[in-house]
Every structure is written in C-alpha cells, then in structure tokens.
Amino acid sequence: MVNPVLLIAVPLGLSFTLPLFGLISKRIEKYVPIVALVFNLVVSFMLIPEVTKRPINVFIGGFQPPFCINLVVGPVGILFSALIALVGLLASIYALDYIREGAKQLYHMLYLLLLTGATGVVLTGDIFNLFVFFEILCISSYALVGYLGDKAGIESAVKYLIQGTIGSSLMLIGVGLLYGLFGTLNMADIASNIDKVSSISIFVPLVLLITGLGVEAAIFPLNAWLPDAHSSAPSSISAILSGIAIKVGIYAVARVIFTIFGASSILHFLVLLGLVTLLIGEISAFCQNNIKRLLAYSSIGQIGLIVFALGMGISNGVVGSLFQLISHALSKALLFLTVGYMIYRSGSMEISKLEGMGKRMPLTSLAFTIGAFSLVGLPPFIGFPSKFLIIRAALSKQEVLFTVLIALVLLGTVIEGAYFFRVVQVLYFKGNHNNLKREEAPVPALIPIVILMVLIVIVGVYPKPVTTMLNSASSELLNRIEYIRSVLG
Amino acid sequence: MSVLNNYVYYGGAFGLIFIGIYIVLVKRNLIKVIIGLSILDTGINLFLISLGYISKGTAPIFSKIDMEIARMVDPVPQALVLTAIVIGVAVLALALTLAIRLYHHYGTLNLRKIKDQRW
Numbered sequence: 001m002v003n004p005v006l007l008i009a010v011p012l013g014l015s016f017t018l019p020l021f022g023l024i025s026k027r028i029e030k031y032v033p034i035v036a037l038v039f040n041l042v043v044s045f046m047l048i049p050e051v052t053k054r055p056i057n058v059f060i061g062g063f064q065p066p067f068c069i070n071l072v073v074g075p076v077g078i079l080f081s082a083l084i085a086l087v088g089l090l091a092s093i094y095a096l097d098y099i100r101e102g103a104k105q106l107y108h109m110l111y112l113l114l115l116t117g118a119t120g121v122v123l124t125g126d127i128f129n130l131f132v133f134f135e136i137l138c139i140s141s142y143a144l145v146g147y148l149g150d151k152a153g154i155e156s157a158v159k160y161l162i163q164g165t166i167g168s169s170l171m172l173i174g175v176g177l178l179y180g181l182f183g184t185l186n187m188a189d190i191a192s193n194i195d196k197v198s199s200i201s202i203f204v205p206l207v208l209l210i211t212g213l214g215v216e217a218a219i220f221p222l223n224a225w226l227p228d229a230h231s232s233a234p235s236s237i238s239a240i241l242s243g244i245a246i247k248v249g250i251y252a253v254a255r256v257i258f259t260i261f262g263a264s265s266i267l268h269f270l271v272l273l274g275l276v277t278l279l280i281g282e283i284s285a286f287c288q289n290n291i292k293r294l295l296a297y298s299s300i301g302q303i304g305l306i307v308f309a310l311g312m313g314i315s316n317g318v319v320g321s322l323f324q325l326i327s328h329a330l331s332k333a334l335l336f337l338t339v340g341y342m343i344y345r346s347g348s349m350e351i352s353k354l355e356g357m358g359k360r361m362p363l364t365s366l367a368f369t370i371g372a373f374s375l376v377g378l379p380p381f382i383g384f385p386s387k388f389l390i391i392r393a394a395l396s397k398q399e400v401l402f403t404v405l406i407a408l409v410l411l412g413t414v415i416e417g418a419y420f421f422r423v424v425q426v427l428y429f430k431g432n433h434n435n436l437k438r439e440e441a442p443v444p445a446l447i448p449i450v451i452l453m454v455l456i457v458i459v460g461v462y463p464k465p466v467t468t469m470l471n472s473a474s475s476e477l478l479n480r481i482e483y484i485r486s487v488l489g
Numbered sequence: 490m491s492v493l494n495n496y497v498y499y500g501g502a503f504g505l506i507f508i509g510i511y512i513v514l515v516k517r518n519l520i521k522v523i524i525g526l527s528i529l530d531t532g533i534n535l536f537l538i539s540l541g542y543i544s545k546g547t548a549p550i551f552s553k554i555d556m557e558i559a560r561m562v563d564p565v566p567q568a569l570v571l572t573a574i575v576i577g578v579a580v581l582a583l584a585l586t587l588a589i590r591l592y593h594h595y596g597t598l599n600l601r602k603i604k605d606q607r608w
Contacts (some may be wrong), residue, residue, distance in 0.1 A: 031554075051577060105561050128569055128572075132572060132576070135576045135579075135580075139576075139579055139580060139583060142583055143532045143583060146587055146590070149590060150594075151594045151595075151605060152605060152606060154587055154591050154594060155506075155591065155594075155603055155605060155606055156606055157587050158519065158584075158587050158588070158591055159606070160581070161583065161584055161587060162513065162522060162526070162584075165526050165580050165584075166510070166526070166529070169506075169509075169526075169530065169533055172533050172537075172573060173506065173533055173536065175569075176536055176537045176566075179537075179540060179565070179566065179569075180540045185565070228606040232606070268553065411517075466554060
C-alpha cells in the first residue's frame with residue numbers, strides 16, 4: 001500500500017526543490033509539476049479500491065487521535081485528490097507553452113504549492129490543519145492572480161487578498177472558539193462531542209466557519225473577488241482557480257456542515273443561498289462582453305447549483321452535487337484553456353473579436369463548443385447526467401417548495417444556454433470567414449484540451465463508474481457516525 | 490474583580506479584532522487597510538493565546554516531581570499561534586508587495602480611485 005501522506009509530501013517537497021532542478025537546467029523546471037501531478041494521479045487511482053472498502057487513517061507523529069494530526073483518506077478525499085491531480089496535470093501540460101513571460105520558476109513553484117494546499121485540505125482530519133492548508137492554497141493563488149503584474153492582475157490580486165484574508169481570519173476565530181469549547185482540534189472528536197454543548201454556543205463558530213470558507217467557495221454575498229481574479233489571472237491559473245480552488249472551498253463547507261456540526265437545520269438556508277448565487281451569477285454572466293468575465297460569472301452560477309444540491313441534504317442530492325462539481329471542474333477547465341489561446345490569437349478578450357475562430361482554430365473552437373454545451377447540460381456530455389441527477393433529487397423530495405426552486409434553477413440553465421450559444425454563434429457564424437488562415441493552438445496546449453474533450457464525452461455517455469464512486473462519497477459525507485467511528489476507533 | 494480578570498484578555502482580543510475589521514471596512518488607503526489586517530491578525534493571536542493562558546502558570550514540562558498539572562499552560566494554542574503568526578507574516582509581505590506594484594500602476598493607493606474592475 002502507498003502511504004497517502006505522499007500525496008501531500010511529494011508535491012510540497014518538489015515545489016521547494018524546484019529551484020535546484022533549475023540549477024541543473026533551466027529547461028527541466030517546467031516538467032517538475034507534471035512529474036509531481038502524474039505521481040499524485042497514479043497514487044490516487046491506486047488507493048481508490050482500498051479506500052472504498054474502508055477509509056484509511058494516517059496518524060502523523062505516532063500519536064493516536066484525537067491527539068495527533070491525522071489524515072482521513074475516505075471516498076470523498078480520494079475523489080477530490082484525484083480530481084485535483086487530473087485537472088492540475090492537464091493545466092500544467094498546457095502551461096508548458098502558455099507561460100512564456102515573467103518569473104517562470106516562481107510560477108511553477110506557486111502552482112505546485114497551490115495544488116499541495118488543495119490536496120491537503122481535502123485529506124486532512126484536523127480542523128487547524130485544514131486552516132493551514134487553506135492558507136497555503138489562498139496565498140499561492142493571490143500571488144498567481146497577480147503573476148503577470150499588469151494593471152488588472154494586480155488590482156484583482158489586492159482585492160482577492162483583502163477579502164480572502166478577512167475570510168480566513170474569521171475562520172481562524174471559529175477554530176479558536178471550537179478549541180475553547182471542546183479542547184480538541186480533531187474533526188471527528190469535535191463531531192462526537194458537538195451534541196454535548198448548547199446549540200447557541202456552537203452557532204457562532206458555525207457561522208464564522210461557513211462565512212470564512214464561503215469567501216473561498218464564492219457563495220453569493222462573499223464572491224466579489226471572483227470575477228476579477230478569474231478573469232485577470234493567466235488562463236492556466238483561471239482554469240485551476242475555477243476548476244479546483246473554489247471546489248475545495250465547497251468541500252470544506254460541506255465537511256463543516258455535514259460532518260463536524262451535523263447541522264441539518266441550516267440546510268434550507270444553504271439551498272436559498274445556492275439559488276441566489278445561481279441566479280445572480282447567470283444573470284451577470286449574460287450581460288458580459290468580456291469572454292473571461294463571462295466564464296467567471298458562469299462559475300459563480302455553477303457554484304450556486306452545487307450548493308443548492310448540497311443543501312437538499314439527501315443522498316441523491318449530494319451525489320448530484322458532487323457529480324456537478326466534477327462536471328464543472330472538467331468543463332470549465334476546458335473552457336478556460338481553450339479561451340486562453342483564442343485570446344492570445346485575437347489579441348482581445350472581447351467576445352465580438354472572436355469572430356471567425358471556428359475557421360482559424362477549428363479544434364479549439366470545437367473544444368469550446370463541447371465545454372459550453374456540457375455546462376449547459378446537453379446530452380451526451382458530462383453536464384447532462386449531473387444536472388439530471390440534481391433535478392431528479394429535487395423532485396424526489398416531493399415538496400412544492402423544491403418543485404418551485406428547481407424550476408428557478410432550470411430558468412438559470414436557460415439563461416446559461418442563451419449566453420453560451422451566443423458565444424458559439426460568434427465563433428462559427430459571425431463575420432467574414434474568407435482569407436482566414438488556420439493557426440491552431442500549439443501541441444502542448446492541444447493535448448490537455450483533447451483529453452478533457454474525450455473525458456467529457458466518455459463520462460457523459462457512460463457515467464456508471466463515476467456514480468458508483470460518488471455514492472460511497474455521499475454516504476461518507478452524510479453518515480457522520482461512521483466517520484467518527486472510522487477515525488476514533 | 491475575578492470575573493474581570495478572567496475575561497479581560499478576551500475583551501482585549503475581540504476589541505483588537507473589531508478595530509481591525511473596522512479599519513479594513515472604512516479606510517481608503519491600502520496601507521491602512523493592510524495595517525487593519527495586521528491588527529485583526531494580532532487580535533486573533535491574542536484570543537488564541539488567552540484560550541490556554543493561566544495566570545502565573547508554568548510551561549507544560551515535567552521537570553520537577555512536585556509540579557501541579559492544574560497550573561500548566563495549555564501548549565496547543567501556543568503552537569497554533571506560532572503557525573498563525575507565520576501565515577500572517579506571509580500575507581502581510583505579499584500584501585505590501587502588491588501595494589508597491591499597485592502604486593506603480595496607478596500612482597495612488599486610494600482604493601476609491603482604483604476601480605478599473607467592476608461588476
């Protein structure tokens with residue numbers, strides 16, 4: 001058996017030894033993230049059969065829980081770590097050619113640190129450790145947003161930094177209050193004792209934690225940083241921020257609500273927040289003329305859908321939510337990666353400047369179309385089964401309220417369709433297409449784009465293996481007794 | 490008075506936290522906002538330390554046989570604060586770096602005047 005600690009240790013170690021590789025040869029630096037993420041991907045997939053039988057617990061430092069820092073590698077953790085490694089790997093292959101200016105060595109170091117932080121958050125079983133990994137993720141993403149050092153990038157990075165820091169400070173206060181109440185930082189130990197204190201005194205830490213994590217998860221009133229940060233970062237980073245960073249925030253919110261607090265009473269509030277986030281995101285996306293801002297707002301909308309489905313609090317809903325999370329990670333990563341070279345070729349982020357791309361970059365435009373159709377939820381792409389599962393779960397609740405809410409969600413999807421089809425129309429049917437030369441994106445960029453395209457279609461046609469995995473993941477999230485037992489023995 | 494003695498640290502800590510949040514929300518100058526974030530950080534660190542603090546306590550090391558366990562200070566919050574300080578320094582350094590770059594681009598640190606990006 002491979003020790004799951006390596007999932008965190010290898011990328012962390014490689015990110016700090018990366019300058020040493022740079023001493024040997026400047027050319028091999030950029031391959032280091034690929035090596036680390038291939039390793040993570042392989043290890044994650046090797047662990048899947050074992051983890052689905054029973055979660056693996058790793059105790060660091062040789063103490064027993066609740067006194068040690070522990071890693072809980074359950075179905076949810078391994079699912080997320082595989083997703084992080086997959087999307088991270090594809091974006092790092094893309095970056096081989098895409099990142100040409102600036103301090104490239106620092107880019108690759110920060111990139112690996114970002115993914116280390118994300119992997120750490122999803123695997124850890126200790127709430128303070130979760131905070132630390134979250135900060136690793138956040139600080140490296142602040143720096144990467146401002147990587148190009150241009151006007152927009154720096155301004156967005158400052159905004160992101162201020163909001164993100166306040167969020168993580170609130171989260172740290174919440175962690176401190178929990179420690180004061182329970183005298184432990186182990187999530188399973190807190191969860192097993194949570195019923196012993198009055199609900200008023202756990203309400204404040206719950207609110208602080210959800211608010212703090214909600215900043216990174218971009219839940220509605222806390223997401224003002226997202227459109228700026230995602231649109232002014234380099235495209236490979238936008239893909240990671242949209243595909244991974246906000247998903248990790250969602251994971252942390254879900255873990256706090258379901259596992260630690262078992263707070264089923266605030267789920268309706270979560271449903272409402274999700275719906276508002278969805279509608280506001282989609283309507284704002286509809287008004288955009290800048291393609292990257294459009295994609296960023298669409299991420300907000302999709303996050304809303306994921307939160308909405310999580311808030312239903314039933315097994316089907318959580319499966320749908322996690323499936324939507326995977327589908328959004330793949331589709332949005334694909335969209336940002338394709339858009340990166342489209343902007344590079346057309347020299348502008350305006351949607352109207354993308355005219356004729358269908359002829360200039362046929363494969364990239366096809367990939368964009370597939371990604372867009374998948375996000376809208378057309379079959380046979382991955383977005384269809386995920387949205388279908390969410391709608392089925394909402395209808396299975398058999399409450400009038402949820403029928404009305406799901407109708408509003410579908411309205412959001414219609415808006416989403418409207419703006420994505422508009423972009424696809426510009427790509428293929430607008431403007432004069434004569435005298436256009438074919439100038440496809442370079443091969444290192446096409447490899448991840450094609451892989452993502454194939455994955456989106458394959459999982460869309462044959463979702464069975466993914467849903468089996470998601471079923472065990474959702475039961476881990478919803479069954480907190482089992483989680484506590486698996487950690488504390 | 491003993492009640493006051495027990496809670497004075499919490500009062501101070503949350504006072505600093507609210508002062509920090511107030512500065513971040515109200516001030517227009519980016520440097521002042523960063524100072525606010527720093528005060529917020531300090532407040533949280535003080536809060537974490539006071540969770541495990543015992544007046545005239547000793548370090549939790551069994552160096553003598555007759556040491557009382559009840560008088561020992563809880564070491565976990567101190568470890569947390571050590572980590573939180575390091576994180577705070579990293580954020581502060583990054584924020585100041587970005588402030589310098591922002592000033593190069595805009596020639597001002599007034600956040601009300603820097604609004605190229607908006608919804």
